[in-house]
Amino acid sequence: MNNTTYTLITGASSGLGKEFSIQCAAMGMNIIMIALPGSHTDLLAAQLTREYEVEVKVLEFDLTDSRLLVEKLNELMTEFDITFLINNAGIGGTVAITESSLESIDKIIQLNVRGTVLVTQTLLPHLLKHKKSHILNISSMAAFTPIAYKTVYPASKAFISSFSLGLREELHHTGVSVSVVYPGPIMTNSGVSTRIVEQGMKGRIGLLTTTEIVMTSLRQALAGKGIIIPGFWNRISHRLMSMLPTETKLRIVSDAVKKEMAVS
Template sequence: MTYTLITGAGSGLGRAFAVECARRRKNLVLFSLPGSNLESLAAELKTEYGIKVQCYEFDLRDTDALQLYASTVTDQFNIDFLISNAGIGGTSALTDTPLERIDDIIQLNVRSTSLLTRLLIPHLLKQPSSYILNVSSMAAFTPIAYKTVYPASKAFISSFSLGLREEFAGTGLSVSVLYPGPIMTNSNTSRRIIHQGMKGKMGLLSTSDIARIAVKKTLSRYPVIIPGMMNKLNQFLMWFLPLGFRLRLVSKEVKKEMQWSAT
């Protein structure tokens, strides 16, 4: 009996991953922050899909807790699929961004993803076939002013994932990286997308659609997953636009977000 481990499973895309994997009759181990009400989600998935679900609510930035729960999970369950989805961002001028917020982005997006991957890989390699799906972002394809740390963290996830894929080529472990476009994951993000009109909605897909595409392609061992034709087109154009031009173009649009974005 194998399990899929999903981080950030309490809401948004992480919750959609849980539902999609449950729909595929995959047993689940769910990680999320305290107060995420994972038990309620687990009860729904158990009832509807007849699967087994184990929940752990803790802060992934807490290294001791991360090591403890990773050890607990690998001792008790056969994990053959890791979905590292947990992450945070934000839009603000760097000088207006609290140091704690910068540290949170780096700790969660970069550090916890790297450490959890390191802790799980020896276990994943024991399975005949295993998978890692890391969630990056379309923001990984270009630097962006007024976000600065977030796209840099997602570029790290992209490089980290593709490097791992090559490192473990020839084993049963396949590593994929997902680059979603805009997602209405919370009220602040939704308000920003709505205010941007058609430009904000370009590449917009539902969390359930993104999860369905991402899980299907990961299990088919695709290295790079860009959901939606508009996002594929945007990524293609980014390769041809000079760096300075695309940096100014994207940053100009992002600057408009600041009146709707909380630091």
């Protein structure tokens, strides 16, 4: 193992993961990017190496393959000195649960829940060896209320929230700082963008770019903040929604999702 430290980012090829890779490289961090096979992550890695003169390692494999995941992480820990873990990989979907396949439901649970826990638990002894290290887990504003027609996704993000905050308290007297970020709506692709625009002003409230979300997340996580909610309107929305009974906010949010499904 050399003396150069690395930041490990899961789901690094697109969306928030890609932006985390770019901004971490711009900050001078060496990066280990994990993405699905066929993501062409090596092209982004080469660009980051040229532009920011940092070391970038790419691994493309499916995080839901638990045996392969642990094997790859153990290999990484023998070769690289990892001091920052960003658990970004995740998947969602909007569909009535009776119309969703068992495979798609299981995929959400395997990736969002089991994948996050396995990566964290496997790397934790390595991170604890350092005087100072960080874990940043990506939850969602969806974690704050159950949502019809999404059911499994917000439940998985609520798990990430609970897991992260419990782990933060458990590691309170160590050098590992655990943070969890709750992004709101993001224009990550054309389909998402279209649905947000069709909702009008209501859909655009709290809307931030990936650049803004990642910039806020990195700054606050590296400063040791535990709970990160990017965007003024998202913080206001969270406070207002927390005052409502669960049944009321469940109905409000679920009705909005149902309308979104009707126009998509």
